[in-house]
Amino acid sequence: xxxxxxxxxxxxxxxxxxxxxxxxxxxxxxxxxxxxxxxxxxxxxxxxxxxxxxxxxxxxxxxxxxxxxxxxxxxxxxxxxxxxxxxxxxxxxxxxxxxxxxxxxxxxxxxxxxxxxxxxxxxxxxxxxxxxxxxxxxxxxxxxxxxxxxxxxxxxxxxxxxxxxxxxxxxxxxxxxxxxxxxxxxxxxxxxxxxxxxxxxxxxxxxxxxxxxxxxxxxxxxxxxxxxxxxxxxxxxxxxxxxxxxxxxxxxxxxxxxxxxxxxxxxxxxxxxxxxxxxxxxxxxxxxxxxxxxxx
Numbered sequence: 587x588x589x590x591x592x593x594x595x596x597x598x599x600x601x602x603x604x605x606x607x608x609x610x611x612x613x614x615x616x617x618x619x620x621x622x623x624x625x626x627x628x629x630x631x632x633x634x635x636x637x638x639x640x641x642x643x644x645x646x647x648x649x650x651x652x653x654x655x656x657x658x659x660x661x662x663x664x665x666x667x668x669x670x671x672x673x674x675x676x677x678x679x680x681x682x683x684x685x686x687x688x689x690x691x692x693x694x695x696x697x698x699x700x701x702x703x704x705x706x707x708x709x710x711x712x713x714x715x716x717x718x719x720x721x722x723x724x725x726x727x728x729x730x731x732x733x734x735x736x737x738x739x740x741x742x743x744x745x746x747x748x749x750x751x752x753x754x755x756x757x758x759x760x761x762x763x764x765x766x767x768x769x770x771x772x773x774x775x776x777x778x779x780x781x782x783x784x785x786x787x788x789x790x791x792x793x794x795x796x797x798x799x800x801x802x803x804x805x806x807x808x809x810x811x812x813x814x815x816x817x818x819x820x821x822x823x824x825x826x827x828x829x830x831x832x833x834x835x836x837x838x839x840x841x842x843x844x845x846x847x848x849x850x851x852x853x854x855x856x857x858x859x860x861x862x863x864x865x866x867x868x869x870x871x872x873x874x875x876x877x878x879x880x881x882x
Contacts, residue, residue, distance in 0.1 A: 587599050587628075588802065591690060599799045601674060602631075602637065602641065607637060608631075608636065608637070612634075612636050615634060615636070616630045616631045616634060616636060616677050617690075618631075619633065619634060624842055628726060629644035632882065637742075643673060648741065660691065665751060665775075665776055666749060666750050666751050666776070667749040667750070667751070669718055669721070669722075669749055669750065670721055670722060670725055670749060670750075672684055672721060672722040672723075672725035672726045672729070672799065673682075673725050673732065673776070675775075676729070678881070679693055681722075681726070684726050685726055687870065688723065688726045688727060688730065690868065691705070691723075691867065691868075694867060694868070695837055695865075695867045696727075696732075696813070696814055696833050699835055700809045700810075701856060701859070702810055702836070702837065703809045703812065703813060703814060703815055704805055704809065704815040704817060704834075704835040704836060704837070705814075705815070705816055705817065705835055705836040705837045705838070705839055705867065706739075706817045706819050706828070706831050706832040706837065706838045706839070706864075707719055707720040707723070707809045707816060707818055707819060707838075707839050707841060707842065708819050708831075708832060708838045708839065708842040708855065708859075709821065709822060709838055709840060709842060709843075709847065709852075709855075710822045710823040710842075710848055710851035710852050710854070710855050711821050711822075711823050711824070711846075711848065711851060712743065712824065712848060713718070713841045713843065713846065714821075714841050714842060714847055714872060715841055715843055715872035715873070716740075716818055716819060716821075716841050717738075717740070717745040717749065717818050718872075719839075719841055719870060719872065720736060720746070720816050720817070720818040721749045721750070721818075722738060723816055724736035724780060724782075724799070724816050725777065725812075726781075727813075727814045728774075728777045728778070728779040728780035729777070729779075731779060732813040732814045733779050733811070733812050733813045733814070734779055734780050734812065734813065734814045734816070735771065735778070735782070735783065735808060735811075735812040735814070735815045736781070736782045736783070736816050736817075737758060737782075737783045737815065737816070737818065738757065738758065738782070738783065738784050738785040738815045738818045739758060739785070739796065739817050739819055739820075739827075739831050740785060740818055740819055740820040740827075741758065741759050741785050741786075741788060741789060741792035741795065741796070741827070742788065742820050742821070742825060742827070743791055743820065744757075744784065744785030744786075744788075744818075744840075745818070746782055746783065746784055746818055747782075747784040748787070750772075750774060750782050750784075751813070752772055752782060752784050753784075754784050754785060754786060754787070755786070755787065756770050756784075756786050757770055757783055757784035757785050757786025757787075758783055758784070758785050758786050758804075759785060759787055759788070759792075759795060759827045759828070760786040761783075761786075761788035761800075761804060762796070762798060762800055762801055762804070763789065763794040763795060764800070766786070768807070768808075769781045770783060770784075770786070772784070779851070781812075792820075792825070792827055793825070793826055793827050793830060796827055796830045796831055796834075797830050802834055805834055805835070806849065817831055817835055819832070819864075822855040822858075823848070823851045823854075823855065829858055829859070829862060829864075832859055832862070832864045833862050833863070833864055834862075836865060837864065837865040837866075837867045838859050838864050838865070838866055838867065839867050839868055839869070839870065840852065840855070840856065840866060840868070840869040840870070841869070841870050841872055842869060842871055842872065843871075843872040843873055844871055844872065844873040845873075
């Protein structure tokens with residue numbers, strides 16, 4: 587006989603009991619306080635000291651509640667890097683800014699047309715925050731229910747495999763050199779709508795690989811399968827790869843780091859994109875003052 591006093595699959599209490607956060611006895615205490623004082627279940631649980639606000643948010647993110655996927659940090663063995671703040675801190679100020687950027691991109695670029703499903707994340711120099719932004723944008727798009735693919739096209743200094751705790755033995759470079767297939771795209775289990783294509787082994791000829799027609803054909807094929815394709819790129823001022831990638835993607839989102847990115851380098855990269863027919867969708871200032879907003 588099922589002694590659970592909750593309607594499993596719908597009640598936040600049932601979710602918390604099933605996850606081991608509450609015992610049935612504790613849940614009944616919460617219910618009594620909830621009824622006596624007219625509180626919500628979560629409010630009563632926090633008042634009794636039985637749950638934290640993070641526990642409540644995790645339960646609310648459950649598919650039977652608001653279906654908003656995110657992760658809780660562990661002391662050891664986290665699934666993905668702490669840098670993915672959209673996964674671990676979805677209610678923070680930083681992630682609110684990411685969601686605002688997502689909204690702008692949905693209005694101004696990702697409007698559904700096949701030619702507007704790919705976007706390169708670019709910047710002049712290393713350390714500007716391209717990989718961080720690309721990864722977190724991919725997470726917030728997937729949380730919206732957009733079928734999202736993140737491609738690490740930085741074949742010189744790749745980072746996405748480390749951020750998502752994936753091996754890098756095979757990936758984009760393998761596909762472009764006809765040594766692998768689309769099965770190398772890995773779905774991220776914690777996020778139903780998020781997949782990642784890592785960079786793969788570092789080739790001796792990154793620019794030549796990215797310039798091959800197979801890269802354009804690959805993107806054309808992937809556009810038929812994904813709603814949003816975000817492409818991480820190498821530093822624009824160091825390598826010509828970024829221009830090749832941006833041309834294939836049709837659009838570029840520029841990233842600058844506060845007090846670090848060269849203004850002239852940024853302007854030169856924008857000019858190069860414009861001359862190549864790449865749509866510069868907007869720009870993002872990384873590490874901005876708290877009041878700053880992304881510019882689109």
